[in-house]
Each structure stands twice: as C-alpha cells, then as structure tokens.
Amino acid sequence: MEPFDTFSSFYGMVIHRDFEPLYVDDYYARVFGYRSAEEIMSLGSLLPLIDESDHIEAKRAYQAVMDGEEPPRSRIFKNRDKHGKELTVLTVDHITEWGGQPALQISIVDLSAQIDASKRLAASEQRYRALLESSLQGIVVHRNFTILFCNRAAAELLGYDDDATLMRISSIKDVFLHEQQPLIEQQYQQLMRKGEAINEQVLQLQLADGSQCWAQLSQSRVLWGDEAAVQILMLDYSEQYYRQQQLELRANYDNLTLLMNRWAMTTTLQKEFSLCRKMQRPLCALLLDVDNFKQINDTHGHNCGDEVLKQLAWCCKQGIRDSDHAARWGGEEFLVLLPFAPLARACEIAEQLCDTIRKLEVFNQHTRVPLTVSIGVACLSPQDHTALSLVDRADKALYQAKHSGKDQVQIADGDGE
Secondary structure, three states, X not given: OOHHHHOOOOOEEEEEEOOEEXXXXXXXHHHOOOOOHHHHHOOOOOXXXXXXXXXXXXXXXXXXXXXXXXXXXXXXXXXXXXXXXXXXXXXXXXXEEEOOEXXXXXXXXXXXXXXXXXXXXXXXXXXXXXXXXXXXOEEEEEEOOEEEXXXXXXXXXXXXXXXXXXXXXXXXXHXXXXXXXXXXXXXXHHHHHHOOOEEEEEEEEEXXXXXXXXXXXXXXXXXXXXXXXXXXXXXXXHHHHHHHHHHHHHHHEOOOOOOEOHHHHHHXXXXXXXXXXXXXXXXXXXXXXXXXXXXXXHHHOHHHHHHHHHHHHHHHHHOOOOOOEEEEEEOOEEEEEEEOOOHHHHHHHHHHHHHHHHOOOEEEOOEEEOOOEEEEEEEOOOOOOOHHHHHHHHHHHHHHHHXXXXXXXXXXXXXXX
16 A cells, blocks of 8 residues: 555645645635635635744744755644634645746645644543543653553553552563653653643554554653652554654655655755755766657557656666655656765766666566666765856756666766866
C-alpha cells in the first residue's frame, strides 16, 4: 500500500493566497459550521475563522512558508466557527500552484473534542478522586518515581493487565525510553521545586511487551497523603502522531516517486547552499531529464510513464549517499544534490546513473521500453549568488546534453575548467 492510501475524507482542505480562499472542500466548511464550501468562498478572507489572538502568528507563518524561510509543517491553531465557538485544529501547510501562481494548501483536522475533554478533566477538582478511577485518560501519581496511584486506563495504555500489575514496577521511569529519562528526572525536580505544570508534551513510551507508543503527557504537582507528588496525565497520541506524519509526508514528498517534491527540495537546497558557502565546501547539482518521455507516454501509455518515473526515482536513491538528496523537480525532471562532493565525483555519479538507467528493464506488456536520461551537472562557484542560480546552470548544461544527442552528461560552462 502506498503511504497516501491511508488518507480519507476526514481531512478538510483549503487553498488560499494571502488568506483569500481559492478552493474549499465541504468537510473544511462543516468544521466551521457552514453548510457548504461556497459559504466559505463568499467570506473573501479566512482570517475571521482564526482566533484574533492567532492572527499575527498565522500571517507570519504564511509569509515564512511562501518565502521558503520555513518548510511546510504541522501547526495547532485556535479557530472560530460560524457561531463564534472556539475550535482547536491541526493544520499542515503545503505550497501548491493555483492559476499558475504559488498558493498555500492547508489540510485540517479538528481536535476540539479531544482538547475539550482534557480541559474538562483538569477543571473537575471537586470530583478529583472519582475521576482518577473512571477517567479515560491514563493517570499516574508518583513520588520520586515510585508509583503511589495509577488507574486502569494508564495500565491499558502501557500494556499491563491491570492497574495492580503496573503498580508493581520498580519505577515509573521504566516506561520512558532510556534517552528520555534524564529529561523526566529534570522535569520532576522542576515540578517539585516550582510547581509549574508541564502540559501537552508528546513522548514515546515503552510498553510492557517491549513495543512503543506515542503519548501526550501533562505533568503537575499535587498533594497526595499531605505530601507533594507528581501527577502524570497520559493520552494515547499514536493515531494522531501517525496522522500528522502522514500529513507532513503528503506536504513534502511526491506521491508517485516518494522523493521530495520541489518545495521541500527548495528548502533543502537553500540550507545546503548556505552551509557549503559558509564552510567553503563543494556542492554539486545534477539535473536529470527523461529522454523522449512524451513519446513513451504516447506510445506505451501513462501507466508505463509512471512506472518509468518510479524506476528512475529508485535509481536516484540507490546511486547516492545518505547525506545526499534527491527530488522530483517537476514532470520528468529530477534534481540530485551532492553536498561536499567535488565536481569529478559528481560527474562520476552522473555517468553511473546514465549507465544504470540505460540498462533498466521497463516493459509494456512484452515490449521493452528503451530508456535513457540526459544530465546537467553544476558545481557551486562564486558566480552563484543564490541557491537557484546553481540549479539554473545545471539546467543550461542539461539543455546542452539534450541538443548534443541526449543520453549523456554535460558540465555547466566554466565548471570543468
């Protein structure tokens, strides 16, 4: 199953430019109390849907993503529905094109019910002891990591048969990964000394059977038997964590080839460009283009064309180091970045890619599809004042490779001198 097959209509989507809606789906509209996407479109701006206290951050985040200063990522915002009711939503940014111009696509998940449940639990001081036992949240109370109380929900979350079995472990630290334990010890001391709660911390926990899960933890200082102790509220976060990972994957990776998409690679390119210039180390770019790709699609069909692109992506990933980067740059073009690799090594890798791809066996039924690529190579030089100028020079070298007979590697002018 492809990673994106797990997505469903549960996720709402909106595309906007400067908060002016360009496209809205019906689920997004229903989250905010509207009957249809058309009602959202008629607002003219999405800002009324965002809590006023988050307007500045929302505008800053939008500009940072559109300018390439921050990668697309997940965020949590307070929003308002049509009737003024506060909502808490998880969003993931994704730069796309609309009408030939960049725009921001946002996938959204409504977290309000989960957040409201947590708030109600925290506010129920008078029913505290009863809620400890019956809460759907896992609750553990400990002093110096010796468990004083736990409820059944905590035992179930951590994979123990019952609360009595969980009570018998020597230390609550055992449910945290080894590398997290110093942090937990530090937070315990901080809580006991200052009493300031630590809310909504997401950590990976060790379960009784040795497996792991993601949990959202809130820690606070409480009185237990007239002495200070620490209470940990635990909420299983695994499903939400993996949803978030899937959303971020969708925003940063090409669905067909599973390589980085153009927007994610642009961010990576800028970081590597800045680092290599600062350290005065080489940075090479390889721009690959499938020869006669339109003919492949026309002759053998688009399914065959898709298989060609997937095979090329595999070759790119197999032919580079873990520290290198590969992306589907657009259409049948692929961009490979080789940080700290000198030009001679970059040319060697490019020639190897040409040879490997030439030998690929892609079939349409019983007919082998001949497959070659042309590659332009450019190495960081003083004339590259921006990261994209390096790619532009690789693109010109690619053009020369195409017009010199295809199925070959060409070096950008001046780089081979």
